[in-house]
Amino acid sequence: MSEKKRILSGIQSSGALHIGNYFGAIKQYIELQDEGDGLYFIANYHSITSVQDKDKLRKLTQNAVLDLLALGLDPEKATLFRQTDVPQVTELAWILGCVTTKGLLDRATSYKDKIQRGLTPNVGLYTYPVLMAADILLPRADLVPVGKDQQQHLEMTRDIAGYFNETYNVDLFPLPEAKLNEYKIVIGTSKNEDGSFQKMSKSYNNTIDIFSEGKALKKAVMSIQTDSTPLEEPKNPEKCIVYNLYSLFSTKDEQTEMAENYRAGNYGYGTAKKELLQKINDLFEPSREKRKLLCNDPDFIEDILQSGAKRVRELGAETMDIVRMAVGIG
Numbered sequence: 001m002s003e004k005k006r007i008l009s010g011i012q013s014s015g016a017l018h019i020g021n022y023f024g025a026i027k028q029y030i031e032l033q034d035e036g037d038g039l040y041f042i043a044n045y046h047s048i049t050s051v052q053d054k055d056k057l058r059k060l061t062q063n064a065v066l067d068l069l070a071l072g073l074d075p076e077k078a079t080l081f082r083q084t085d086v087p088q089v090t091e092l093a094w095i096l097g098c099v100t101t102k103g104l105l106d107r108a109t110s111y112k113d114k115i116q117r118g119l120t121p122n123v124g125l126y127t128y129p130v131l132m133a134a135d136i137l138l139p140r141a142d143l144v145p146v147g148k149d150q151q152q153h154l155e156m157t158r159d160i161a162g163y164f165n166e167t168y169n170v171d172l173f174p175l176p177e178a179k180l181n182e183y184k185i186v187i188g189t190s191k192n193e194d195g196s197f198q199k200m201s202k203s204y205n206n207t208i209d210i211f212s213e214g215k216a217l218k219k220a221v222m223s224i225q226t227d228s229t230p231l232e233e234p235k236n237p238e239k240c241i242v243y244n245l246y247s248l249f250s251t252k253d254e255q256t257e258m259a260e261n262y263r264a265g266n267y268g269y270g271t272a273k274k275e276l277l278q279k280i281n282d283l284f285e286p287s288r289e290k291r292k293l294l295c296n297d298p299d300f301i302e303d304i305l306q307s308g309a310k311r312v313r314e315l316g317a318e319t320m321d322i323v324r325m326a327v328g329i330g
């Protein structure tokens with residue numbers, strides 16, 4: 001009998017989840033939950049690398065759980081847990097760190113990006129990929145659905161798994177594969193000074209949040225950066241953030257229609273923004289309602305998280321027994 005593939009992914013609770021997280025990661029979690037043994041978690045140990053305010057961290061973590069459930073992650077089909085309820089990952093991370101060279105971590109582009117954006121270069125941020133490897137290897141996951149920006153972390157996880165197997169002469173860890181989505185990187189609501197697109201990210205202040213609604217959502221959409229081409233002149237859809245974001249929510253025909261409107265002239269960015277706003281509302285409205293209901297039931301949510309963590313701790317215990325024996329501490 002062939003066993004179901006184990007699919008695992010995590011999302012940091014370092015800010016409100018945005019449409020980049022949705023198209024880059026969450027949409028895949030939900031689609032994949034029927035295909036394999038899905039394990040999904042809120043990476044709140046990772047969040048501590050940047051969020052160091054206890055009330056804020058707690059709130060963001062709780063919000064991320066509500067977001068995933070409201071968007072359709074189904075605890076009957078997949079396991080949902082908080083990373084900090086599975087502290088074995090920190091033990092495994094230490095052991096994996098001892099077979100990982102500094103040179104490997106020095107190559108991590110996400111660390112360099114974060115430092116450039118002004119995050120404090122704490123050791124946690126530097127060894128972030130080792131903890132991520134531990135998250136994936138503890139339950140011995142096969143497949144990891146993530147956005148393209150996480151691809152290098154997945155390659156590092158494969159390297160680290162290989163170092164461990166080789167150092168201790170065991171065949172313990174499978175080499176996990178990244179599962180990238182079709183959207184690649186979702187762009188943010190403003191551009192760089194040189195006119196190039198930015199990645200949408202919690203730390204760039206250029207997001208449209210999934211659960212934003214009403215006036216706040218309208219403001220976020222209406223303030224998307226556009227150029228000053230007059231209304232009557234033709235416009236280039238490919239270079240426009242509004243068109244690019246609209247493409248995520250629409251069919252090929254709808255995209256072609258908007259692109260033709262841009263090229264024909266007499267079509268303003270304001271009109272395109274209203275069409276985008278409508279699409280966002282259509283897609284997320286049912287989840288907003290569901291989220292409001294879930295908010296009223298914190299005990300139900302906590303039960304889901306506790307039973308999820310229990311299962312992952314059990315899977316983790318099997319791995320850690322072998323790891324500890326292999327290392328000579330079991």
Ligand code: ADP
Nearest residue numbers: 012020021024025146147185186199200201202
């Ligand atoms: P952020 O960059 O906003 O802090 P995270 O690092 O917490 O987001 O990312 C969580 C998941 O969402 C990851 O799988 C990541 O690849 C995906 N993701 C984040 N931003 C984007 C984006 N702009 N486009 C595509 N995927 C993204």
Ligand code: TRP
Nearest residue numbers: 008009010011012043046132135
């Ligand atoms: N680093 C991921 C991100 O920023 C979050 C994460 C932590 C993760 N551990 C993971 C993703 C394990 C996949 C698997 O998006």
